[in-house]
Amino acid sequence: MNRILTFYLLRQLAGAFLFATGAVTFVVLFTQSFRLLSLVIENSSTMLVFFHLMGLSALTFLPLIMPLGVGVAVVFTYHRLAVDSELTVMRAAGIDPWRLTRPALMMAAAAVILGYALTLWMTPAANRALVELQYKIRDSYAVFLSHPGSFNDLSDGVTFYANKRGANGALQGILIEDTRNPDDPVTTMAATGQVSDEGGQPHLIIFNGRRQELDRATGKLSELSFDQYVLDLDALRAPPGGRIPDTREMTIRQLLHPPAAYLRVRGPIDHFTGELNARIATPLLSLSYALMGLAAILAGAFNRRGMGGRILVAAIAIVVTQALFMTASSMAARSTMWTPLLYAVAVLPAPAGFALANAEWIGSLRLLPFARRRPA
16 A cells, blocks of 8 residues: 555656646746847757757756756645545545655655756756857858848958848858958958858858958058959868856866866856855755645644645745755855855755654654644
8 A cells, every 4th residue: 555655646746746847947948038049040040959059958957947846746746635635534544644755755856866967967068068059159150141231250350241142142242351460461352252161161262352461560562363262261260269168067077176277267266166066955955845845735734724825835935945045055156164054055944844744753753752643
């Protein structure tokens, strides 16, 4: 009977958890979709890229959504069991509070394990992939080719302009200004041009133009006329530098041993340890929220008028805990002295919720002599 009851409660909890997590994820993605869709449209990308961005974005904030989904699932499931008198029947059958809370704790433990897989590995990788994809979209050559009549910066010091697009996608009225060397600027003008891809290397073939180079030291202007000229577009780009990733993108090893360049750009070591401790503490919220929900429903006697007040208290407690956790996480990133507060906010609600939800069972073990056993 214990296995049947556990399986029954787990199935109810899992369904509610998936629905609650999916609903919150959909709401958050909906708020993010406008920004991502604007990025895709402005840079002439495809809908496949848009959905790729959405999937990566979901992984970045899923560790914070999962504990909320656990709390909502526990409150909803056990409240429905109480309203349908199923909890009353279970208690009358001699099932103690510990066996009632065990399925919720099992689901919370599974959420904690999944949360660690996200915070320690999947979410940082998703953050890195998301930032790299955004850079790739912005740096796509299709961006400036699809915006004739406007000036586009290929890199710092290189500006591209095309007056309009002609037949077969050819560009007309091309101007390329290269001021990467301020003492020797180069201006290239051409009547028409066409982009070709040879061996994965993009080239711009321009026709009937002039290339002017000014030597500022002597004031001499050199000019070259040509019928056809091939420009390597990758050569016009600034060489890819070593971008310092944000702490949310870093691996555990990088957070534990950040290079000196990271410290110069991202600040003191506390910033890295704060991010690491936040990743460790975040999954523990699933256990705390589950026990807070159990305490709200199972503690005290059942009220036939409804349990709206208890649900409201549980919701307020979860929201306040979440706000305190985010505040403590921000403070721990500035100074390690706030790290104990971060773990206290994440962990302390768990034993308090467990004691309230299982006061009757604990009292029967004579661990809490003041806890009275509720008659069936």
